[in-house]
Amino acid sequence: MDTNKDNREGIGGMANPGRYGIERVAYWLMRLSGLGLLVYFIAHIYETSSILRGEVGWNELMAMTDTPEFHIVLIIVIGMCVFHTVNGIRVMLGHGGVGVGRPTRPDYPYAPASQNTRHKIAIYSAIVLAAIAMVYGSTVLFGV
Amino acid sequence: MNNTIKLRVKRSATDDFDEFTIPVQKWTTVLECILHAKHQFDHSIAVRYSCRQATCGSCGMKINGKPSLACFTKVSEIDSDTITVEPMSNFPIIRDLAVKFDRLFENHRKVMPYMDNTPPESSRMHIQSPAELDKFIQFANCIKCGLCNSACPTMATDTSFTGPQALAQAYRYVADSRDKDKDKRLRIIDDSHGIWRCHFAGSCSQVCPKGVDPAMGIQLLRGYMLGLSD
Numbered sequence: 012m013d014t015n016k017d018n019r020e021g022i023g024g025m026a027n028p029g030r031y032g033i034e035r036v037a038y039w040l041m042r043l044s045g046l047g048l049l050v051y052f053i054a055h056i057y058e059t060s061s062i063l064r065g066e067v068g069w070n071e072l073m074a075m076t077d078t079p080e081f082h083i084v085l086i087i088v089i090g091m092c093v094f095h096t097v098n099g100i101r102v103m104l105g106h107g108g109v110g111v112g113r114p115t116r117p118d119y120p121y122a123p124a125s126q127n128t129r130h131k132i133a134i135y136s137a138i139v140l141a142a143i144a145m146v147y148g149s150t151v152l153f154g155v
Numbered sequence: 156m157n158n159t160i161k162l163r164v165k166r167s168a169t170d171d172f173d174e175f176t177i178p179v180q181k182w183t184t185v186l187e188c189i190l191h192a193k194h195q196f197d198h199s200i201a202v203r204y205s206c207r208q209a210t211c212g213s214c215g216m217k218i219n220g221k222p223s224l225a226c227f228t229k230v231s232e233i234d235s236d237t238i239t240v241e242p243m244s245n246f247p248i249i250r251d252l253a254v255k256f257d258r259l260f261e262n263h264r265k266v267m268p269y270m271d272n273t274p275p276e277s278s279r280m281h282i283q284s285p286a287e288l289d290k291f292i293q294f295a296n297c298i299k300c301g302l303c304n305s306a307c308p309t310m311a312t313d314t315s316f317t318g319p320q321a322l323a324q325a326y327r328y329v330a331d332s333r334d335k336d337k338d339k340r341l342r343i344i345d346d347s348h349g350i351w352r353c354h355f356a357g358s359c360s361q362v363c364p365k366g367v368d369p370a371m372g373i374q375l376l377r378g379y380m381l382g383l384s385d
Contacts, residue, residue, distance in 0.1 A: 108378020
């Protein structure tokens with residue numbers, strides 16, 4: 012018998028986002044990148060606070076983070092940051108009713124106006140820009 | 156396409172799937188498959204249905220993972236020889252495919268889905284232009300099937316969220332030029348678990364079988380409350 016009496020999908024509902032189209036994928040990436048940036052933000056505060064231990068403490072931490080593994084983390088952070096910013100602008104405009112279309116008399120087959128091409132282009136742009144920023148970041152960090 | 160499909164029905168008693176082989180034709184709907192299984196193999200399968208023409212909103216369920224109306228989904232539209240039907244998510248299960256709608260109706264009532272249309276003193280009737288009608292008529296198509304609430308990722312995690320169905324109906328009445336209860340209705344939905352909880356994932360609009368587009372209604376209503384749209 013199902014113990015979840017409300018039959019809620021819960022966080023597991025975010026799995027398989029593709030079944031609802033690219034908008035749901037963007038929703039999923041937005042949450043993922045938001046949490047990732049929060050973790051990075053906390054780690055970044057810890058990292059920069061090492062200056063309080065003087066030059067030695069700072070240099071020790073710099074030596075620890077100056078590794079290929081940490082560079083890969085930074086490249087992912089760059090991607091998350093760019094995606095979250097660009098998609099965030101799209102979502103904020105949408106929240107204000109900008110670019111979501113106007114009500115009309117719908118005809119079958121119904122294509123929701125709020126899921127229009129402008130929004131899809133904005134989502135794909137956010138993904139492409141994040142990828143470009145990651146490629147640029149890797150050329151800087153790895154010097155290739 | 157094969158002349159038979161495998162129908163997998165989620166059973167609440169065992170929390171597992173029962174499988175049936177169902178003969179189909181190109182016009183066979185998923186509801187007809189379920190009824191065939193119910194009539195020929197296991198009459199204990201619980202399913203709610205009525206009109207069979209996407210008007211009553213009774214037969215909402217997850218078909219291959221996506222909320223859909225069983226009467227409005229043809230087997231030939233599904234690119235698979237296996238069809239899995241489950242009860243809609245975010246609704247308490249009564250039995251098998253039948254779910255409780257109490258909360259959906261409670262939230263629907265909460266947003267005052269009616270209007271105070273006392274006619275203006277100068278006239279005995281309201282005059283509404285076609286343009287004014289177009290502002291809300293799309294949202295009047297809602298059949299309260301609950302598919303939008305089932306697809307919504309916020310409904311999946313927030314037990315107090317008003318939900319896309321009720322919020323879209325709030326917009327339907329707020330946008331109606333005859334209504335005089337706009338402020339009262341806006342105060343009800345102006346809540347952290349009300350209109351501000353929507354994150355514009357748009358899944359509600361993806362699954363709506365009547366073209367209501369709840370995501371648009373919610374964003375337009377939010378824009379109105381923020382003073383960004385009329």
